[in-house]
Amino acid sequence: xxxxxxxxxxxxxxxxxxxxxxxxxxxxxxxxxxxxxxxxxxxxxxxxxxxxxxxxxxxxxxxxxxxxxxxxxxxxxxxxxxxxxxxxxxxxxxxxxxxxxxxxxxxxxxxxxxxxxxxxxxxxxxxxxxxxxxxxxxxxxxxxxxxxxxxxxxxxxxxxxxxxxxxxxxxxxxxxxxxxxxxxxxxxxxxxxxxxxxxxxxxxxxxxxxxxxxxxxxxxxxxxxxxxxxxxxxxxxxxxxxxxxxxxxxxxxxxxxxxxxxxxxxxxxxxxxxxxxxxxxxxxxxxxxxxxxxxxxxxxxxxxxxxxxxxxxxxxxxxxxxxxxxxxxxxxxxxxxxxxxxxxxxxxxxxxxxxxx
Amino acid sequence: xxxxxxxxxxxxxxxxxxxxxxxxxxxxxxxxxxxxxxxxxxxxxxxxxxxxxxxxxxxxxxxxxxxxxxxxxxxxxxxxxxxxxxxxxxxxxxxxxxxxxxxxxxxxxxxxxxxxxxxxxxxxxxxxxxxxxxxxxxxxxxxxxxxxxxxxxxxxxxxxxxxxxxxxxxxxxxxxxxxxxxxxxxxxxxxxxxxxxxxxxxxxxxxxxxxxxxxxxxxxxxxxxxxxxxxxxxxxxxxxxxxxxxxxxxxxxxxxxxxxxxxxxxxxxxxxxxxxxxxxxxxxxxxxxxxxxxxxxxxxxxxxxxxxxxxxxxxxxxxxxxxxxxxxxxxxxxxxxxxxxxxxxxxxxxxxxxxxx
Numbered sequence: 114x115x116x117x118x119x120x121x122x123x124x125x126x127x128x129x130x131x132x133x134x135x136x137x138x139x140x141x142x143x144x145x146x147x148x149x150x151x152x153x154x155x156x157x158x159x160x161x162x163x164x165x166x167x168x169x170x171x172x173x174x175x176x177x178x179x180x181x182x183x184x185x186x187x188x189x190x191x192x193x194x195x196x197x198x199x200x201x202x203x204x205x206x207x208x209x210x211x212x213x214x215x216x217x218x219x220x221x222x223x224x225x226x227x228x229x230x231x232x233x234x235x236x237x238x239x240x241x242x243x244x245x246x247x248x249x250x251x252x253x254x255x256x257x258x259x260x261x262x263x264x265x266x267x268x269x270x271x272x273x274x275x276x277x278x279x280x281x282x283x284x285x286x287x288x289x290x291x292x293x294x295x296x297x298x299x300x301x302x303x304x305x306x307x308x309x310x311x312x313x314x315x316x317x318x319x320x321x322x323x324x325x326x327x328x329x330x331x332x333x334x335x336x337x338x339x340x341x342x343x344x345x346x347x348x349x350x351x352x353x354x355x356x357x358x359x360x361x362x363x364x365x366x367x368x369x370x371x372x373x374x375x376x377x378x379x380x381x382x383x384x385x386x387x388x389x390x391x392x393x394x395x396x397x398x399x400x401x402x403x404x405x406x407x408x409x410x411x412x413x414x415x416x417x418x419x420x421x422x423x424x425x426x427x428x429x430x431x432x433x434x435x436x437x438x439x440x441x442x443x444x445x446x447x448x449x450x451x452x453x454x455x456x457x458x459x460x461x462x463x464x465x466x467x468x469x470x
Numbered sequence: 471x472x473x474x475x476x477x478x479x480x481x482x483x484x485x486x487x488x489x490x491x492x493x494x495x496x497x498x499x500x501x502x503x504x505x506x507x508x509x510x511x512x513x514x515x516x517x518x519x520x521x522x523x524x525x526x527x528x529x530x531x532x533x534x535x536x537x538x539x540x541x542x543x544x545x546x547x548x549x550x551x552x553x554x555x556x557x558x559x560x561x562x563x564x565x566x567x568x569x570x571x572x573x574x575x576x577x578x579x580x581x582x583x584x585x586x587x588x589x590x591x592x593x594x595x596x597x598x599x600x601x602x603x604x605x606x607x608x609x610x611x612x613x614x615x616x617x618x619x620x621x622x623x624x625x626x627x628x629x630x631x632x633x634x635x636x637x638x639x640x641x642x643x644x645x646x647x648x649x650x651x652x653x654x655x656x657x658x659x660x661x662x663x664x665x666x667x668x669x670x671x672x673x674x675x676x677x678x679x680x681x682x683x684x685x686x687x688x689x690x691x692x693x694x695x696x697x698x699x700x701x702x703x704x705x706x707x708x709x710x711x712x713x714x715x716x717x718x719x720x721x722x723x724x725x726x727x728x729x730x731x732x733x734x735x736x737x738x739x740x741x742x743x744x745x746x747x748x749x750x751x752x753x754x755x756x757x758x759x760x761x762x763x764x765x766x767x768x769x770x771x772x773x774x775x776x777x778x779x780x781x782x783x784x785x786x787x788x789x790x791x792x793x794x795x796x797x798x799x800x801x802x803x804x805x806x807x808x809x810x811x812x813x814x815x816x817x818x819x820x821x822x823x824x825x826x827x
Binding site for chain 1 (some may be wrong): 538539541543544545548550551552553554555556558559560590591593594595596597626627628629631632633634635637639640641643645
């Protein structure tokens with residue numbers, strides 16, 4: 114999920130008049146003709162949507178590019194986010210239907226959590242193959258309902274349509290006190306960089322499944338991601354968190370996103386990052402560098418955030434040891450990785466859809 | 471879109487604990503094993519989801535099966551709805567990308583309108599084929615934005631993912647005064663049955679395209695459906711409307727839905743239904759019965775509603791001639807069609823996904 118805006122109460126227009134006025138405005142894409150999405154990448158597709166919105170909406174947007182949209186409801190922001198999973202691109206072989214349902218709920222509640230919001234509930238549009246046994250639908254729904262319950266939200270509604278492949282599109286809603294909303298922008302030089310939980314376990318799960326290594330803990334981390342709802346709400350209420358997002362596409366990629374949104378850079382201390390033994394073990398057996406799993410894979414859905422240094426004690430009292438400081442915020446510049454006392458540039462890569470190869 | 475519930479502030483649970491407690495509860499679908507969605511139909515798929523939700527949520531649901539979910543936000547209901555369109559099942563040959571974008575926004579805002587709500591905005595998850603030219607994406611987004619503007623909402627956000635075929639899942643949000651919410655239940659014996667606009671034009675558009683008849687007005691009605699937002703808001707504010715839904719799958723099917731929700735039946739006066747000349751013309755050329763187009767096809771997205779008879783004058787002053795009384799509400803029983811002074815049973819059929827043949 115990507116975008117955020119809102120003004121309240123835009124005027125109603127007459128549909129016919131409005132439609133007509135737009136008909137003269139449809140030819141201005143000549144310069145990008147024939148670019149395919151596979152050349153462009155998902156981020157560029159998203160950037161393009163943001164550009165269209167910014168062009169339309171003017172100055173009412175708060176935090177374009179954030180994990181969720183925020184709508185001013187008077188006393189609170191209504192937070193709304195949408196995320197889609199499709200059989201061919203998101204469902205791993207052997208993934209249970211319950212896990213598919215759980216996941217579409219979890220990735221959406223994760224975006225709500227990243228804004229510091231308390232979930233209200235979830236809507237799910239389901240594209241379902243005609244020949245799918247109905248017991249699969251039941252299991253998917255069960256997974257959705259279980260995740261809703263665990264995130265403190267409800268299944269609010271849904272839609273089912275026939276589709277050549279299974280696709281589930283979720284929309285999660287939540288509310289957050291206006292002062293407590295967490296955005297990707299707001300990090301300031303001198304702030305600390307921190308992360309909830311540990312990193313790399315979902316990536317280890319991917320390799321465990323791929324190579325049949327049988328690391329159940331890692332596989333579960335991948336197949337049943339947890340939305341960090343309680344953590345997000347605590348970060349929001351603390352008043353010391355200056356920016357936040359969830360790590361869906363990898364730590365390095367998320368650091369670049371936060372840096373760009375806030376106009377800062379980061380020093381990331383590799384040795385400070387919490388990594389479970391299973392990550393090291395699986396990486397060893399799979400013959401991959403554990404650093405790859407920790408930095409450049411997504412799937413952990415931990416929250417990455419910055420905080421004022423003097424707020425560290427307060428946050429520890431709220432969250433205990435469920436978060437770790439892993440770096441600090443610098444002035445705008447190069448994002449660096451510190452390892453063994455040596456600094457080098459942090460590579461800007463992660464998982465992205467549409468890209469070839 | 472189908473379901474509605476809400477309690478506010480359900481408790482947060484620990485994800486791990488919760489997951490575990492559910493693992494013992496996964497085997498109760500044996501009796502429906504091997505039923506396929508194609509045997510079941512979309513309505514049954516929806517009923518199944520409703521049953522799961524009802525089982526979980528207890529008595530907090532208001533209006534299960536409604537066009538949108540309604541969340542109690544203190545002073546107002548937040549209305550939320552989701553609807554999906556997919557290339558192979560919803561996109562007609564020759565449909566412009568702008569129209570595809572327009573349509574996904576329109577069908578969602580139509581559900582918001584059916585609840586009497588004022589749109590806030592729209593989120594859209596897009597499953598996009600890798601080789602889709604980016605200019606198509608731009609046109610789709612333009613269509614979405616234009617419909618948002620015309621419905622008085624905003625494009626709040628979205629998500630893009632790779633998918634073997636184009637699929638767009640929209641979620642529309644709106645607000646409505648608590649007293650003004652329109653539900654499918656509430657019709658009472660003696661109320662009048664009414665509809666906005668005219669019926670059958672979108673169906674005529676379908677036949678015009680299929681047979682190359684070139685009826686542009688009808689084709690536009692099909693390809694650029696209008697969400698009846700202003701009408702829905704007026705129905706809500708009038709205080710005389712007792713039930714409402716949008717007609718997406720055909721008039722007859724919608725009458726059966728309203729009848730079931732309210733525990734009543736309807737006498738439908740066929741000759742009172744407003745039908746444009748284009749419907750008669752296209753039906754003639756295409757060799758189909760115009761009554762088929764008026765009663766058993768969807769796509770017009772008009773609002774079907776019931777009102778207290780004494781409210782007719784007030785509603786006329788609010789809506790002018792943009793609605794028509796087409797029948798009346800009877801006690802529970804058979805829904806009947808009156809034509810040429812003769813009464814017969816109204817057939818319960820309309821367009822439905824998943825069904826074979």
